[in-house]
Amino acid sequence: MAPFLHLAHVNVARGDNIVLHDINLSVNTGEHIAILGPNGCGKSTLIKTITCECYPIAQPETIVSIFGRERWDLTELKKRLGVVSAELPGRPTLHTTGRDAVLTGFFSSSTLWPNLTVTEAMQARANEVLVQVDAVPLADKPVGEMSAGQQRRIMIGRALVGSSSAGADAAQMLLLDEPSNALDLAAQADLRNLLRKLAQKGTGILLITHHIADILPEIDRILLMREGRIVADGPKADLLTAATLSDLFKTRVNMTERDGFYHAW
Numbered sequence: 001m002a003p004f005l006h007l008a009h010v011n012v013a014r015g016d017n018i019v020l021h022d023i024n025l026s027v028n029t030g031e032h033i034a035i036l037g038p039n040g041c042g043k044s045t046l047i048k049t050i051t052c053e054c055y056p057i058a059q060p061e062t063i064v065s066i067f068g069r070e071r072w073d074l075t076e077l078k079k080r081l082g083v084v085s086a087e088l089p090g091r092p093t094l095h096t097t098g099r100d101a102v103l104t105g106f107f108s109s110s111t112l113w114p115n116l117t118v119t120e121a122m123q124a125r126a127n128e129v130l131v132q133v134d135a136v137p138l139a140d141k142p143v144g145e146m147s148a149g150q151q152r153r154i155m156i157g158r159a160l161v162g163s164s165s166a167g168a169d170a171a172q173m174l175l176l177d178e179p180s181n182a183l184d185l186a187a188q189a190d191l192r193n194l195l196r197k198l199a200q201k202g203t204g205i206l207l208i209t210h211h212i213a214d215i216l217p218e219i220d221r222i223l224l225m226r227e228g229r230i231v232a233d234g235p236k237a238d239l240l241t242a243a244t245l246s247d248l249f250k251t252r253v254n255m256t257e258r259d260g261f262y263h264a265w
Contacts (some may be wrong), residue, residue, distance in 0.1 A: 003027065004028060004031070004204065005025065005026065006026050006065040007024060007064055008063035010056045010064060019228050022229070024230070027072060033206050034221075035224075035225070036225070038248065046209055046225070047083070049064070078160070079108060084179055085177035085178060087224075091096045095144060098135060098146070100156075103118055106118075129157045133154075133194060134194065138154060149184070156198075166251040173203070173205075181209070188213075194214060195216055199216060213262070213264075216260075217260025221235065222240060224239060
């Protein structure tokens with residue numbers, strides 16, 4: 001199976017500013033990784049580079065390879081990358097039901113437009129995913145009537161639904177950009193439990209966050225970012241320490257660990 005991601009000497013500019021500097025990163029398909037850093041360190045730009053929303057500065061030594069390929073039709077790539085964030089691009093319209101919102105993942109669309117054809121196989125796959133993400137009761141509920149936590153659950157289903165038709169690679173990687181933002185404590189716990197189940201069943205996770213509590217016990221590799229650079233890459237036990245995080249966030253950090261989760265204050 002091809003590695004999910006290989007970046008070499010990647011520099012990305014937004015406007016007149018270079019926001020990612022000489023990024024070198026390889027991620028295996030099915031791996032569980034968290035990318036941690038303060039606001040403005042370049043985490044979200046890195047996700048946008050992976051999804052080809054941002055492009056690196058063209059240089060001879062630069063490589064961006066996704067699932068073993070350096071060139072993609074963006075419509076095809078969007079179907080193969082399961083991306084979930086607090087504000088997902090192409091978010092389904094508020095009157096769309098949960099099932100239809102999941103189905104839009106086949107088309108990378110914001111709603112099921114009249115020109116889109118939903119097959120019986122797609123309907124069956126959507127029903128499977130609703131079971132997988134514990135969202136069957138939300139199938140016929142309009143997205144606009146769901147809580148933020150319920151909407152996030154549906155967004156994860158949307159990200160996963162195309163996996164059966166897109167190939168094995170797509171089934172095994174989920175990109176999460178600050179997924180717990182705007183969720184209350186109960187919804188955060190539900191989200192983490194869902195992600196743990198997916199990770200334990202073989203779904204790879206690339207999690208971008210600045211919330212230490214979002215880092216699941218199943219995540220064993222940590223990347224630290226600061227000022228657009230990867231400043232550390234290693235095992236969780238080595239990098240999730242009070243001293244390391246105090247230096248990263250430029251403030252005093254205290255750490256504790258319980259049941260595989262780390263907490264900082």
